Amino acid sequence: MRALNQDPPLEKPPAMSRIEREVLQVEEKAKLLKYYRDMLAIRRVEEACAKAYSQQKIGGFLHLYIGQEAVAVGAVAALKPDDYVLTTYRDHGLAYAKGMSARAIMAELFAKETGCSKGLGGSMHFFDAANNMMGGWGIVGSHLPLATGMAFASKYRKDGRVTLCFYGDGAASIGAAHEAMSLAALWKLPVIFICENNMYSMGTPLSRSLSVEDTSQKALAYGMARDRFEGNDVLLIRNRIAEAVRRAREESLPTLIEVRCYRYRGHSMSDPGLYRTKEEIEEFKQKDCLLIARNYMEQLGVGEDEFKNFEKVVKDEVDDAVKFADESPVLPVERLEEFNYID
Amino acid sequence: MRALNQDPPLEKPPAMSRIEREVLQVEEKAKLLKYYRDMLAIRRVEEACAKAYSQQKIGGFLHLYIGQEAVAVGAVAALKPDDYVLTTYRDHGLAYAKGMSARAIMAELFAKETGCSKGLGGSMHFFDAANNMMGGWGIVGSHLPLATGMAFASKYRKDGRVTLCFYGDGAASIGAAHEAMSLAALWKLPVIFICENNMYSMGTPLSRSLSVEDTSQKALAYGMARDRFEGNDVLLIRNRIAEAVRRAREESLPTLIEVRCYRYRGHSMSDPGLYRTKEEIEEFKQKDCLLIARNYMEQLGVGEDEFKNFEKVVKDEVDDAVKFADESPVLPVERLEEFNYID
Amino acid sequence: MRTVQFREAVREAMIEEMERDESVFLMGEEVGHYNGAYKVSQGMLEKFGDKRVIDSPITECGFAGLGIGAAMVGMRPIIEFMTWNFSLVAYDQIINHASKIRQMSGGQISCPIVFRGPNGPANQLGAQHSHSMEAMYTHFPGLKVIAPGTCKDVKGLLKSAIRDPNPICFMESEVMYGDTGEIPEGEYTIPIGVGDIKREGSDVTIIAWSKMVKVALATAEALAAEGIEAEVLDPRTLRPLDEELIVQSVKKTGRCVIIEEAFPFNGVGSEIAFRVQSRCFDDLDHPVARLNSLDVSAPYNRKVEQSIRPTPDKAAALVKKVLYME
Amino acid sequence: MRTVQFREAVREAMIEEMERDESVFLMGEEVGHYNGAYKVSQGMLEKFGDKRVIDSPITECGFAGLGIGAAMVGMRPIIEFMTWNFSLVAYDQIINHASKIRQMSGGQISCPIVFRGPNGPANQLGAQHSHSMEAMYTHFPGLKVIAPGTCKDVKGLLKSAIRDPNPICFMESEVMYGDTGEIPEGEYTIPIGVGDIKREGSDVTIIAWSKMVKVALATAEALAAEGIEAEVLDPRTLRPLDEELIVQSVKKTGRCVIIEEAFPFNGVGSEIAFRVQSRCFDDLDHPVARLNSLDVSAPYNRKVEQSIRPTPDKAAALVKKVLYME
Numbered sequence A, B: 001m002r003a004l005n006q007d008p009p010l011e012k013p014p015a016m017s018r019i020e021r022e023v024l025q026v027e028e029k030a031k032l033l034k035y036y037r038d039m040l041a042i043r044r045v046e047e048a049c050a051k052a053y054s055q056q057k058i059g060g061f062l063h064l065y066i067g068q069e070a071v072a073v074g075a076v077a078a079l080k081p082d083d084y085v086l087t088t089y090r091d092h093g094l095a096y097a098k099g100m101s102a103r104a105i106m107a108e109l110f111a112k113e114t115g116c117s118k119g120l121g122g123s124m125h126f127f128d129a130a131n132n133m134m135g136g137w138g139i140v141g142s143h144l145p146l147a148t149g150m151a152f153a154s155k156y157r158k159d160g161r162v163t164l165c166f167y168g169d170g171a172a173s174i175g176a177a178h179e180a181m182s183l184a185a186l187w188k189l190p191v192i193f194i195c196e197n198n199m200y201s202m203g204t205p206l207s208r209s210l211s212v213e214d215t216s217q218k219a220l221a222y223g224m225a226r227d228r229f230e231g232n233d234v235l236l237i238r239n240r241i242a243e244a245v246r247r248a249r250e251e252s253l254p255t256l257i258e259v260r261c262y263r264y265r266g267h268s269m270s271d272p273g274l275y276r277t278k279e280e281i282e283e284f285k286q287k288d289c290l291l292i293a294r295n296y297m298e299q300l301g302v303g304e305d306e307f308k309n310f311e312k313v314v315k316d317e318v319d320d321a322v323k324f325a326d327e328s329p330v331l332p333v334e335r336l337e338e339f340n341y342i343d
Numbered sequence C, D: 001m002r003t004v005q006f007r008e009a010v011r012e013a014m015i016e017e018m019e020r021d022e023s024v025f026l027m028g029e030e031v032g033h034y035n036g037a038y039k040v041s042q043g044m045l046e047k048f049g050d051k052r053v054i055d056s057p058i059t060e061c062g063f064a065g066l067g068i069g070a071a072m073v074g075m076r077p078i079i080e081f082m083t084w085n086f087s088l089v090a091y092d093q094i095i096n097h098a099s100k101i102r103q104m105s106g107g108q109i110s111c112p113i114v115f116r117g118p119n120g121p122a123n124q125l126g127a128q129h130s131h132s133m134e135a136m137y138t139h140f141p142g143l144k145v146i147a148p149g150t151c152k153d154v155k156g157l158l159k160s161a162i163r164d165p166n167p168i169c170f171m172e173s174e175v176m177y178g179d180t181g182e183i184p185e186g187e188y189t190i191p192i193g194v195g196d197i198k199r200e201g202s203d204v205t206i207i208a209w210s211k212m213v214k215v216a217l218a219t220a221e222a223l224a225a226e227g228i229e230a231e232v233l234d235p236r237t238l239r240p241l242d243e244e245l246i247v248q249s250v251k252k253t254g255r256c257v258i259i260e261e262a263f264p265f266n267g268v269g270s271e272i273a274f275r276v277q278s279r280c281f282d283d284l285d286h287p288v289a290r291l292n293s294l295d296v297s298a299p300y301n302r303k304v305e306q307s308i309r310p311t312p313d314k315a316a317a318l319v320k321k322v323l324y325m326e
């Protein structure tokens, strides 16, 4: 892993002992199947997006989450439905993991009234108040203060909720992130900042954007708890984030986590990705989150038929979503002014 | 020192051995006299400001540097004339230390055309291009990026200059500071950030503004060199900052320094300072920079007469400056538009 | 009626709304232990405790954003900028976030928040601390901008603003905090978006808000001595603007002078002028005129600074010009 | 003359000035190795090396401020915002610092810097990425604001901007980068503050800049088919504004329509309208009219988005209204 040379070694996905396997068998199999299914669905949704984009059914910026699915799914697995999540413009995966339907996703991307944000927000601005998916934000780093505010509200109201805020390695140096973390640490707010360090911000590798490539080290400046691990084993991710969630929920303390991950596609659809090699991408695909999960599942006795069935169920879901989006109406221009203000 | 409980111990002013004393005698006596004189002049200038403010000859915000004089004088002693300095609105002391005349200072404060900035900038915006005093800035933290830019220019042009940027503990959490430091560390720029941690930002003590009260710890986030010491021994300050200046000049590397100091007056003239006790202020006055320097000087054989003489020389200088300022003309309103643009 | 200081009127509005609604809190620099840089929040920490009156570190971007996030989940934050000058470091949070949340979420999420603090120049604060920021916020759909000019208006409008479910920029004035004025005894609110005729007159409409209302009234008084009856119209809210009231008045007087403390280029005055000339074209006997501060960064010298600001003298001269009297 | 793309014209200006003056450098996100998010700086890293073409981390406030500091000591930075939307996080640096250095230092220190990048909406980028930012910068003395509409203008004006000793906001357009146009063969500059008549006409003056110049020209062409001769005036520089040219043209035509892509409230159009009504009051046969984007945050749907923008159809209809033709 090129960019890791100067950093401490990362946690490796654990090899399972027999006993662990049995416990897992009983307690976790159902969950693991669900995670796998969700990761697979996110990937297929994103693939459908890419296709629709090439057919010009989707326009504007389109940032795909392919390769990073385990992070969103593992993180949400550590949460309760009431907990808040926020992320960047690369937001389809987290929205799905938090409960947004493929229909609402695809319709939003097709800019239809049936989309999660009525086709007003678009790819970068997914919101789902019912599922506490609090956006989809386009200005790098600027949503971290918002997350701090939701955590502030939770502490104020003692509602026991936790806020999870994702951002990219590209946001680590921006002012808003520093201010958000400063306040969260000072006021001991139940918020978790998760840097999805996929080693590039657009075409810029870590070595040219950060003097310390381990972004979790920023926690030292605030005396904040921190953690750091790889982002392809959904169980590991869930368990490690669960520890931070516990710290937030029980002790009202923030945590800064860096998850090392990798996006297989370009930054957005317009990016040919000339700044990295095929070999590098292939190397990461060897450790794909679906492969790792599948490996666990095979150990748990899940057979080829079941995997095929997953593919089919997911394909149906995505096909249905595309059809739904295609056939949905557009919010007419006459209604736009309604959204300026609320009475 | 109330606010220090959770932090590592500070460097104490060193007790001098006989040999050190002799070396000092030879090499440093003249310098020390100059530092003392400058610190004294700054204090008397500030006292004159307070008086002029009460006479309504000075208006607007007025932030005095009394108590912190050793920091500016010690820091400038570690510099060459070509090196750049920048600071906050609490800028009179640094301007004087860097070579601005008492006349230019007082005339600026009296808002006269003969002031350093022609009476346009005022108390918070002292500039002196000839002496490389690059401001006097009013937006907390926003001048740190400017300092980074001057250091960038020096590296670009290989002119060997170093930039010294002062800021307050109140700026430690603001975004601009984080971005400036991120860039300085990434690009290895010859800049030194000096946090004059006087333990209060207006009425707010460190305990209510920072989760980690040692602001030099922020350097860890950037892998930047750091240092931290008390701000009342002008020689110690000079020597410690000189090490950072060497690092900047020879290795083109930034440093983050926290100097613990104390302002004796309120934040600005309108602040009655109800948030701290008389005892606390007295405690710090026991360790006053003029007392410490005087102590050294007495060990070097400087006698009462000489101290009296300093007072006189400085008094004359300040009286002259006040008179000069009083008698100077005002830049007429008709000329203001000239300063919008340069041709 | 009772007489209060402007700062007390602001404080009363906050206190009453905080008593009424547990979800309202006040956050900003020095609002608590220091009782406010300008003593606006005097006593509020003691009254409400540090859960609801929160001293923030110097992180305008951070705590403005925090307020927005809290508002998104149903809180009713009052975010104080020590002055609006410092809102520039939080500008992205207000423009790119607060103003757009309702729209970007397709109406799912709203952002009921009040950003408030003193706006405009005070005395000898220099170039960085003397901005009039109205026009930087009126440009954007999704925001409301309020700039009251009297004690009565500031209290009634701030109460409305705190109750309003939209993001609001509420602009006071440092040099008005000590002004006194009458306010009603009991509880009252003043509706957002409704202007007020501060003085009736038939010869010319003078439009002014915030600190300039006083200048406009002084101008009108001086003119009255010369037999000129000026109508003084205070829009109070700048966005949404009470265009109908303005049009009505100008149609009546046929002349319009705008007094604004901000820089002239792209001030709110230019927008008002556009609308007036649009809708009162045939009624106007003279082009819409405006009096702003001189188009220069604020100088430090007190007299020089005063001479770049709108004054009753300058305004009266402009009115006479508009009346073709010189 | 030769034909180049708009992005090439921008690039040529930068390359020529960097070759001419060692103190010019280009800094921004992805300007180097990636060759620019919109390929404006294609090949420049290779040509000048990473000392002079510098990829910055995402720290607009930091690197805008860095540029300002470097300019204060005599460098000539070109700071690229990937788009002007992101300048909002650097707003304080430009407004409170760059624009005021000369004034605050009493003329000792100047700030020769160009901030540049694409401005205005492109296609389906949503509410946060679709701002037209001109009016946020024209308000402030000390800044110049330039928004060219043709390949020739963009090259000549950018060269002038880089040589200018003042801080300049230079606004391009993402959707124009691929447009082609003719430019002179040899070296040339175009003076800042001088507008240009893009088409002569006697019936109405259409004022438009940047991307809207094309809309104005298309409008004029459509109107010509109906016998209406529109003059298209492109101020090119918005601050300082070529008021004389505008006044001259409107005095000739007696009618003025402004096409602006920004939100209407406090757009630059309102300032232009103020000045036109001020100075051409007796020449105007109809109030100054303006066509802006609808006053709503940018929606994501392509067709809906297009329908909120100024178009030749809408502009032609407005011109006819101004000519009392319907």
Ligand SMILES: Cc1ncc(C[n+]2csc(CCOP(=O)(O)OP(=O)(O)O)c2C)c(N)n1
Residues within 6 Å of the ligand: A088, A090, A138, A139, A140, A167, A168, A169, A170, A171, A198, A200, A201, A202, A267, D029, D058, D060, D082, D086, D089
């Ligand atoms: C303040 C700001 N500056 C620039 C951009 C343009 N931009 C969008 S995404 C991006 C790269 C972000 O990379 P990273 O944070 O690593 O997230 P990733 O795309 O890898 O998920 C840039 C520069 C922006 N959206 N906001």
Ligand SMILES: Cc1ncc(C[n+]2csc(CCOP(=O)(O)OP(=O)(O)O)c2C)c(N)n1
Residues within 6 Å of the ligand: B088, B090, B138, B139, B140, B141, B167, B168, B169, B170, B171, B198, B200, B201, B202, B267, C029, C058, C060, C082, C086, C089
């Ligand atoms: C961005 C910004 N916010 C608020 C202020 C108002 N303000 C001026 S000085 C100050 C306190 C600064 O304290 P510190 O940084 O510790 O410096 P000190 O005054 O102690 O030297 C505040 C809040 C400002 N100038 N800029």
Ligand SMILES: [Mg+2]
Residues within 6 Å of the ligand: A168, A169, A170, A196, A197, A198, A199, A200, A201, A202
């Ligand atoms: Mg990344």
Ligand SMILES: [Mg+2]
Residues within 6 Å of the ligand: B168, B169, B170, B196, B197, B198, B199, B200, B201, B202
């Ligand atoms: Mg301090």
